[in-house]
Amino acid sequence: MSENAVSAGEGAKRDLPPDLVIDFDFMRPGPEGSDPLIEISRLIGRPPVVWTPRYGGHWVVTDGRIIPEVLGDYERFSSREVFIGMPPGRPRAVPLEYDPPQHTEFRKLLQPAFTPQAIKRWAEEARVLAVELTEEIAPKGRCEFVADFAKHVPMIIILRMLDLPLEHRETLIYWVSTGIRSVDQQERASVRDKLNAYIEDIVDRRTANPGDDVLSKAIHTDMENGRKVTRDEAIGLASSLIGGGLDTVATTMTWMAWYLAQNPKQRKTLVDEPQRIPLATAEFLRRFGVSNITRIVAKDMEFYGAPLKAGDAILMPSAVRGLDARVFDDPLTVNFDRRNAHDHTTLSHGPHRCIGIVLAQQELRLFLEEWLARIPDFELVDGDPPVMAPGIVPSIDRLMLQWQA
Numbered sequence: 001m002s003e004n005a006v007s008a009g010e011g012a013k014r015d016l017p018p019d020l021v022i023d024f025d026f027m028r029p030g031p032e033g034s035d036p037l038i039e040i041s042r043l044i045g046r047p048p049v050v051w052t053p054r055y056g057g058h059w060v061v062t063d064g065r066i067i068p069e070v071l072g073d074y075e076r077f078s079s080r081e082v083f084i085g086m087p088p089g090r091p092r093a094v095p096l097e098y099d100p101p102q103h104t105e106f107r108k109l110l111q112p113a114f115t116p117q118a119i120k121r122w123a124e125e126a127r128v129l130a131v132e133l134t135e136e137i138a139p140k141g142r143c144e145f146v147a148d149f150a151k152h153v154p155m156i157i158i159l160r161m162l163d164l165p166l167e168h169r170e171t172l173i174y175w176v177s178t179g180i181r182s183v184d185q186q187e188r189a190s191v192r193d194k195l196n197a198y199i200e201d202i203v204d205r206r207t208a209n210p211g212d213d214v215l216s217k218a219i220h221t222d223m224e225n226g227r228k229v230t231r232d233e234a235i236g237l238a239s240s241l242i243g244g245g246l247d248t249v250a251t252t253m254t255w256m257a258w259y260l261a262q263n264p265k266q267r268k269t270l271v272d273e274p275q276r277i278p279l280a281t282a283e284f285l286r287r288f289g290v291s292n293i294t295r296i297v298a299k300d301m302e303f304y305g306a307p308l309k310a311g312d313a314i315l316m317p318s319a320v321r322g323l324d325a326r327v328f329d330d331p332l333t334v335n336f337d338r339r340n341a342h343d344h345t346t347l348s349h350g351p352h353r354c355i356g357i358v359l360a361q362q363e364l365r366l367f368l369e370e371w372l373a374r375i376p377d378f379e380l381v382d383g384d385p386p387v388m389a390p391g392i393v394p395s396i397d398r399l400m401l402q403w404q405a
Helices: 036-041 064-072 102-114 116-140 145-150 152-161 166-181 185-208 214-219 231-244 247-262 264-272 274-287 318-322 357-374
Strands: 049-052 058-061 142-144 292-297 301-303 306-308 313-317 387-389 395-398 400-402
Touching: 036 318, 049 306, 058 064, 064 292, 064 313, 064 318, 102 116, 102 214, 102 231, 116 142, 116 145, 116 152, 116 357, 142 145, 145 152, 145 247, 145 395, 152 166, 152 231, 152 247, 152 357, 166 185, 166 231, 166 247, 185 214, 185 231, 214 231, 231 247, 247 264, 247 274, 247 357, 247 395, 264 274, 264 357, 274 318, 274 357, 313 318
Parallel strands: 058 313
Antiparallel strands: 049 058, 142 400, 292 313, 301 306, 387 395
């Protein structure tokens, strides 16, 4: 991140006061190997909304207090594009990239898969998977947490929700992770094409031969206006389920394991007092805010001193919200007694609050419950440090853990 005022960029074609312009790349917010969430949090304290020329130019909210205002106001800030820096040609995410009332109609199609009864079923399956994976890992005395655990539980649940072969999970994990995180644009475009083709095939097969899965039901259910979803909408819906169901949960889980490996006192607290795990889960989502959510400005306006224009993109890093001391006291400290921990925006806010939020929280909680019950003491492996991975979803790509087997 440069302190120098830079031009607004060729695509932006506007003059701005120097204090509103910053050379900030949210995909690479700091030096290689640095903590991307901490680097993003360095934005806090600047003018509330600043401009960066990166990716054709876009605004960035740097004041955590106003992020919920943007996320909750779809009339001024549209969701028609929620990601910056994605390769072209991806399907429009459903319902993520639609505003009400269309968003509401699409969301209703998915709602049966996220009722309390459905969530209970998926959570029970996720718990069984977590137990199986942990019991397989525990006798080995070490693991690479991302590949061996974090990415498996959420992806297997999504595959079961979509009634897809479990043997597809490694390929899908690679495609989704690379499409979100790789800094190689050509590589990202390549895997995006493969994932799109895979999803199109699923949609065509579910359209011709519906099953009992969430996608089949959505495709063959009438919407309020009497029509069914189009093929493109069904593709966007399947894309949202596969991508959204994997990355945020797996990434947050990895940050949690990274933190607990280095903080034995707090780890022991959760082992000895598992009733504190629900609030601890919210606190981890707050402290490790991995979402970089975008909105599109709907009309020209002045917004906290920034001259926004219709069509501008405005980025809201959840790390800015979660690590802003004006929102959360002592924000860098993980505090299992923090009463406003749920006020984070890691799983969005307002009408677009993640439809799978309850399932996501359940998956994170059961990781803590089942892992800590079987591997209560673990640490980072000396000489094999975590590999920090910036990107649209800042994460840890590789996390070696060890314990006494």
